[in-house]
Each structure stands twice: as C-alpha cells, then as structure tokens.
Amino acid sequence: MAKKSVQAATPAPKETQPASATDKKGKATPKRPNQSKARPPVNPPLTAKEKREALKKAGPLTKEQKKQAKDDIRAERGRIAEGQWKGDPLFDKYHLPRDRGAEKLLVRDIVDSRWSVGQYYMFGAFGILILSTSGSVQLQSYLFIALIALTAVIVIESVLLARRVKRIVFARFPKTAQRKGGLYWYAIQRSIMPRSMRSPRPRMSYKAKEDDLGKVVK
Template sequence: MFGRKKDDSQSPANVEPADSAPETTDGRKTGPTPKRSAQQASRQRPLVPTDRKAAKEADRQRRIEAQNRLRIANETGDERYLMPRDQGAQKRYARNFIDSRWMFSEFMMFVIFAFLILSLTFNQNLGVQMYVQGALWVVIALVIIELIVTTILLKRRLVAKFGSMDRGLRMYAAMRGMQFRKLRLPKPQVKRGANID
C-alpha cells in the first residue's frame, strides 16, 4: 500500500548527482551524467605504480621543485613556501626586528674561536689562561644580557602591534640573533638600522 513501485526511476538511489556531469563555462551540461562506477574507476590509482622508473623520476622532480621553492622563499621571504617554523606575521616581524639591529651576539662564534686559539697558544702560561677564561665568561654574560634585553624589547613591540606574542617567539628571535647575518635563513629582508614599523 505504501511501498514504492519497482520501476520508480525517480528514487534517490537511481538519480546520479548532476554536479558531476561535464559542464561548459556558462554552467550548461555538455553531455549525459557519467555513471558512478565510471567516475570511481577514473579516480582509481594503483597502489604500486606499474612503471617504477617513471614514478621514481616523478618523485625526484617533485622533491627538486619543493627544494627550489624553499630556496627561493628563503631568499625572497615568500611565506607560501617557507618552512612552518618560519611562517606567520609575528615571526616575520621578529626576523625584521633582529635583522635591523647591530648585535654583538652574532659575532659570538668568532670571538669564541679567537679565545680558543689564544688558549691553545698560551696553554703553558696559567696566568694568560686565567685571563682568557675570565674574558670568555664576560663575553658569554654580555651575550646573555643582550639577548634578554632584545627579546624584552621585541615582546613590547609585538604586544603593541599584534596585541599578544606567540609562544616560543623569544627563543626564535634569540637563536636568529646569535647567527651571523649572512648565514641567516630566511635571508634578511631589511637593512641594519631600518625602520620596520
């Protein structure tokens, strides 16, 4: 009494979705709607590629393109292709803030290398060794103080500009500040002394 007719062609199970039919640019259909089985078959891909050499070459090309995009992004600062750890407006501002300053911390590795040479040169003279070690501790203390002051200033600027500071941004800025300017990635996009606001 309430059952459906067996030849009911308007039942939802028999109606194919109209949006999967090929359409023109103005939205009109250009042909019949393909069957679901045909659509599923066209989307199927083998789990193991039949031509492994071609698949390996395509994978290598994809890796090369991704590396080229990352290299160009590191040079130009294009955030679409940067690594996730470098993306975000606050991180871009932190990079510009560090890159616009003269920092003693970026020369720390050269200073430590000089102290190492001095300690090896005067390894027999205990008096000179004591002075070298004392000066090294002074350098490390100056670097720590500079990084603390710089990150405090950065936090104030970020809070004033964005309303808050993302977690881990102080360490991000400190690590960039300890890198020599020419070795920083992404490459600096501002000159020293530039106004970034």
C-alpha cells in the same frame, strides 16, 4: 477720493516632486554586499606528499623525463626558497615548524635588522678556547676575563632584544597565541648565530626600517 482696489496676489502653485524610494519605504535601500570572493593562488607549489602521488601516477620514466623531472624539482625548490625569503604566506608551510607563523617572521626580521656582538660569540669562544691551550697562566687569566666580559655583553644585548621583540611583536599581533618566552628564546638563539649561518636566511639589512619588518618583500 476713489479707493483703489487691491487685488490679492495668488500664490503660484507648487510643483509636486516625485516620491523617492526613501519616502515609499521609510528608509534607504540597503546596498548589496560585495559578491567578489578571494580567488585561490595561481599555480601553488606542491607538497612532498602531492609530489609522491604524482610520481606514482606517472609510472616509469625515461632518461629524458627523469632529467626533466630533476630540472623541475630544482626550479620548484628555487621558487619555494624565493617565496620563503620574500615572506609570502603561501610558502610558510615549507618552513620548519619552529619557523612558521607571521610572528616568527617578524622576530627574525627584528634580529637580522640590528648589528650585535652576539653574532660573533661562536668565533670569540672558539678563539678563546684555542688560545687557552697555551701554557701561559697569565694569558689564561686574561682569556677568562675576556670570556666573562663577552658573556656579560651578550646577556645585556639579549635583554634589550627581548624588550624590543615584546614592543614590536605584541603591538602588531595583540591577540597572538605565541608565548612571550618562546619568542624571546627564539630571538636570542638566532642573535648568537653568525649571520651567514642563520636559517631561514636573513631578509633585512642593518638599515631596514621598523615599518618594513615582517612585510612581504616585492
């Protein structure tokens, strides 16, 4: 029998792939850092010192210029008040020192977002004081009991409010430099003030959600 010659199949040549940048350097080329920088705010409000310096440089003003200056000041105050109400950090420096800071803003929102008996304490105490001037001894005893009950309710509300402030504020700002006692007292003082007399004015309604507290209002 004739033997069939078997030809060995020659393997096809492999295509050479170009070396990548990783093969040359041994590691991936690092990305360049983001070169974008935070831009300063557009048209920031002037401080009181800057306003005085600007007036000195301007010199004496005419009647029209004085009227225009008053209108500008009124508009600037309105813009600052609106920025403070929205919680914009740019306008935080215009608050009183006791009201400055993101923690204080959050505490104010916590107080303003809940209904409390304490906000009527001033009216209740004043009414009890007026009624106690009557000559009825029995009425005075009832008013005394009512005053004690009102005070007890406010104490309980203050304890619950302090616990809520601790839970929300220190969870959102774990490294805050604010003292717990200072924040608690700040919240209690605001809670016993009538809502219409609170300063800075309230931003939150009673239906506000916890996630919305302390945020910038758009």
